[in-house]
Amino acid sequence: MHSDPEFGDDKFTHARAVVAASEFNQAVLDTVADGIITISGDGRIRSFNKASERIFGYRASEVVGKNVALLMPQSYAMRHDRYLAAYAASGQSKVINERPELEGKRKSGDLFPIEVSVTEVSHAGEPIFVGVIRDITDRKRMDRMKAEFISTVSHELRTPLTSISGALSLMRSNALGGLPPKIEHLVEIALRNCTRLSALVNDLLDIEKLSSGKVTYQMEFWRVEKLVSDAVDDNIGFGETFDVKILAELNGSEHEIYVDRQRFLQILGNFISNAVKFSPKGNSVRLRVSYTNAAARILVIDQGSGIAKEKHDRLFKRFSQVDSSDIRKAGGTGLGLAITKELAEQMGGKTGFDSELGQGSTFWVEFPLVSRDKVAVLKPR
Known part of the structure; x- marks a missing residue:
């Protein structure tokens, strides 16, 4: 049997190559640990790999x-078609090229947490x-266990620490009579370490509250430069x-931001504390405010040793230190910047740094400048 000369063997070779490539691509998709699903423009599933199964x-x-x-889940499914229609009309998406955490529904009807990344491609126009x-059930379970452990340990430590600190302070004040110099020195060391441990417990509690959404905010208008001065x-x-x-370094501006005063001062306090601890003796830490039409940025500037570029991505992560000796040298907990970032973002601001x-x-830290009649859009998250 001879092939049609109009088509020739090249056509059959090409067809076999296409089939082989398709089978190879499917085999690759089926070995991936994450679920991969392709969906048509009208929301129908086109392919479903082994991990998705x-x-x-x-x-x-x-x-x-x-x-x-x-x-x-039903609550999201009811909005899905409207969402696709709105996206088709506007091109605006909350999930495309993002990695939001959502809920999925198994065949059994059970709901479970997933992390989703959606990308749009074009095929045949x-x-x-x-x-x-990605199924993040195990990650969420571990996060809950960690949060519960931190909360329990923190609360169990706080009461005895308060008692110990009070007793040591009483001894240091000579209220119980004078202490020999060596004993007084030991009491001073114990009190200092007790204070450091109390700071760690407080930071752990703050992190737990921020993670669980238990932090409350008393949002009000405040003049930026008054906050900086405070x-x-x-x-x-x-x-x-x-x-x-x-x-x-202030210029008398009357610009206002909408924040919780105590939480804002906590943010600046963390920045100032770090700047002071890593500054050489005799130097200064300067606070400055810069304005744009949309925002006020408060800068805390030090003359310390700076931070190497390869360590920049770790700074705002929990329990992060620039160097393994930093806790011993400066008394840090490794949580201050993580808390600062969370507080700023939950009040509608953002944080960052520049260092060499x-x-x-x-x-x-930066917060938007808004008029009082637009305050409703700035409720904390």
Whole structure:
């Protein structure tokens, strides 16, 4: 039997190559640990890899051609088609190119936490959505266990620490009679370490509250430069213990931001504390405010040793230190910057820094400038 000369063997070779490539791609997709689902523009499932079968409990043949809302809880499924229609009309998406945490629904009906990444591609002129799904049930379980452990330990430590600290302070004050110099020195060391441990417990409790959404905010309008001045006054004594001056460089602006005063001062206090502890004796830490039409940025500038670029991505993470000796040298808990970032973001602000090794560091927090009649849009998250 001879092949049609009009088509030739090249056509059959090409067809076999296409089939082989398709089979190879499917084999690769089926070995991936994450679920990969392709979805047509009208929300119907086009493909469903092996990991998706394992995660959701369906075989591919049971879901291909059906609306992807099948894999969602009812509350989200009801909005899904409207969401796709709105996206088609506006091009605005809350999930495309993001990694939100949502809920999925297994074949059994059980709901479970998932992390989703959605990318849009075009095939034959039609939009195709590629969803990568990760089951984060185990991660969430571990997060809950960790949060419960931290909360329990923190509360169990706080009461005895308060008693110990009170007793040591009483001894140091000579209220119980004078102490021999050696004993007084030991009491001073014990009290200092008790204070450091109390700070760690308080930071742990703050992190737990922030993670569980238990932090409450008393949001009000405050003049930016008044807040900065208050932060300097609150921390001057701390600076003196390190022989570091804390200076405010202000220009009398009347601009206001909408924040919780105590939480805002906590943010600046964390920045100032770090700047002081890592500044050479005799130097100064400067606070400055810069404005744009939309925001006020408060900068805390030090003349310390700076931070190497390879360590920048660790700074705002929990229990992070620039160097393994930092806790011993400066008394840090590794939680201050993580708490600062969470507080700022939950009040509608953002944080960041600029630093080079040997050139000092500038840490900043930024909040939007808004008029009082637009305050409703700035409720804390």
